[in-house]
Amino acid sequence: MANLQLTHASILNSSAQLLVLPVNNAGVILDPVLTRAKALFPDNYHRYHRACRDGSLSIGSCLLHKRTREKAGLGISSNGNQPNYIANLVISNHSYHHIRKRWLIAALIDLQQQMMPLIRYQGIRRVALLARPLISSNQSDIAPNKNDETNTLALDWHTDTLPLLTEYLQDLPKLRIDIHLPKDTIL
Template sequence: MATVELTHTPILNSSAQILVLPVNTAGILLDPVLMRTKTLFPDNHQRYYRACRDNSLKVGSCLLHKRTLEHAGLGISSNGNQPSYIANLVTSDHPYHPTRARWLNASLIDLQQQLMPLIRYQGIRRVALLARPLISYHTLQADATDALDSSNSVPLDWHADTLPLLTRQLQDLPKLRIDIHLPNSISSYTH
């Protein structure tokens, strides 16, 4: 059974073997941490962006990328705790659209299925998940199109919706520690 921990430490300082980054199918990254990962992990960003451009990335999926680790230059000396894998958790179709429960649930199931062989055969034990893109700061401003379109849903509440869904989908993974990195504005208590 996995251990799920909430933390306020910066995810890019994590010693996790896998970074889980919530992304969208538009290929547009607005979160400052996601923007930073473009330069820190260019091989992952190129693969993610290409999948968005080719329309091969679907909402509710997970694009797992095995990183090519640098063996020379600044990359080798910058940070000894670089992740081996980056999981691009596709939770939205656009950066301005909130994550929906069904999309998050489907992407977590896909992530879980891809993690099992890595846990069993590659010895993966630590995962870090960036929570900020999953937290909606928008007050719901329903305009005429939103009122007519029933597919638009209310943004998920972190404590009532998102955290329980993350915990439920990830807790059954064996021998794994999952650190969920929260922004400082969100308390780390659980109900």
């Protein structure tokens, strides 16, 4: 059983072995934390961007990337605190478009299936998930809590997104998942 914890701490300073970054399949990054992650983990960004250009990255999927470790230079000093894996959770078709419930569910199922071998065979125990792209910034766009999966309005964090994260990630064994929220979001 996974232990999910909400936090306001910076995801880029976490000691997680796996970072989960919600992205789109257009290759457009507007979130400031994702832009910083692009600079910190260029190998992940190049692979993600190439998959977007090729058209091989579909909405509702997860692109898992095993990071290459730096052996020399200034980057070697920070290798101990950096993640071994980065999961690019494809949740929309563009940064300006809202997340749909069916896309988020499909991406979480794909993430869950790709994480099982990492937990079993690679000893992954700490995961950090960036929640900012999953939270609607415009409160007038938030949809009422409905089971209609074709709704194109934004998902509400407390009634839609957080319950989905809990439902699809809590059954992973022996795992601590820190969900990193913006400071203005209530825990």
